[in-house]
Amino acid sequence: xxxxxxxxxxxxxxxxxALEELELPYRAHSIVLGKGEQKSPEHLARNPFxxxxxIVDHDPGGGKGGDDPVTVFESGAxxxxxxxxxxxxxxxxxxxxxxxxxxxxWIVTGYxxxxxxxxxxxxxxxxxxxxxxxxxxQAVYTRFCDASRAAHAELDRHLADRDYICGDxxxxxxxxxxSTVPYRLHGVADLSVYPHLSRWYERLRNRPAVxxxxxxxxxxxxxxxxxxxxxxxxxx
Ligand SMILES: N[C@@H](CCC(=O)N[C@@H](CS)C(=O)NCC(=O)O)C(=O)O
Numbered sequence: 506x507x508x509x510x511x512x513x514x515x516x517x518x519x520x521x522x523a524l525e526e527l528e529l530p531y532r533a534h535s536i537v538l539g540k541g542e543q544k545s546p547e548h549l550a551r552n553p554f555x556x557x558x559x560i561v562d563h564d565p566g567g568g569k570g571g572d573d574p575v576t577v578f579e580s581g582a583x584x585x586x587x588x589x590x591x592x593x594x595x596x597x598x599x600x601x602x603x604x605x606x607x608x609x610x611w612i613v614t615g616y617x618x619x620x621x622x623x624x625x626x627x628x629x630x631x632x633x634x635x636x637x638x639x640x641x642x643q644a645v646y647t648r649f650c651d652a653s654r655a656a657h658a659e660l661d662r663h664l665a666d667r668d669y670i671c672g673d674x675x676x677x678x679x680x681x682x683x684s685t686v687p688y689r690l691h692g693v694a695d696l697s698v699y700p701h702l703s704r705w706y707e708r709l710r711n712r713p714a715v716x717x718x719x720x721x722x723x724x725x726x727x728x729x730x731x732x733x734x735x736x737x738x739x740x741x
Contacts, residue, residue: 506530506532506563506564507524507529507530507531507560507561507563507564508531508532508534508560508563509521509524509531509532509533509534509558509560510534510536510548510557510558510559510560510561511533511534511535511536511557511558511559511721511722512535512536512537512538512543512557512722512725513722513723513725513737513738514557514558515617515620515621515683515687516556516557516580516617516683517557517580517683517722518682518683518686518718518719519558519580519581519583519584519679519680519683519684520558520560520580520583520584521533521558521718521721522679522682522683522714522715522718522719523583523584523587523588523594523679524560524587524718525714525715525717525718526594526679526712526714526715527587527593527594528714531560533721535722535725536548536557537725538557543555543556543557551576551578552576552578554578556578558578558580558583559576559578559583560577560583560587561574561575561576561577562574562575562576562586562590565590567590580613580683581609581610581613581680584609584680585609585676587676588675588676594674594675594676594679595675595676596671596672596673601671601672604671604672605671605672605675605676605677607671608663608671608677609671609675609676609677609680612660612670612677612680612681612684613680615656615659616656616659616660616681616684617680617681617683617684619652619653619655619656620653620657620684620685620688620691621684622649622652622653623649623652623653623690623691624687624690624691625649649692650692651692653692653693654692657688657691657693657699658699660681660699661700661701661702662701663701664702664704664705665701668705668708669705670705674709678705682706682709682710682715685702685706686719686737686738687736687737688736689735689736690733723738
């Protein structure tokens, strides 16, 4: 059994999509960021940085028993841990592995970071603040939105001649999908301006495991402002 601690966030979605795709038994625990639950002593014991997602694997030996639980934080680390645990969603041959690691780490450190940073500037109130303030604020706003759009364009180009980021559906797709869902908070009004990315996105959103994962914690979205909830859950 795995305990999953997360919230309705891009990084949490990465972890819960992987758990659903791998059909691993897990218990979902909502850590409500707005209430500061991520900084509670219990959660800090799981992740000293006080963030989500975190998983605690109570059966790291895969049924052999007798092992101490293993705690993993950092969404990228969780995806690689689960791929290693199951031997799935990550290529095994050296060529495939090389391509996988190149793209996986670009998604985690480049794509995901650029999108995540831009969300600081695209919540409605902050958008108004930044777009109506001084030259410096405008330049900062433009810089982060441009970086997010450039990252979307990079992934779009890469997906022009393939269905998945590297070879078959893998943890690289799962990492990218988690980040892509609230694209309206990332300076992108309409994903179809990136046709290949858009095609890939639709393909992944139609996966039953992805649908189940994105429904986890959906209820806690009712406390969010409407524009934010709509963007977060890709409601049109
Ligand atoms: N690099 C980390 C980032 C985790 C992260 O920043 N999580 C956010 C939600 S997406 C969080 O917990 N924020 C609450 C806080 O920092 O207090 C990962 O990929 O897991």
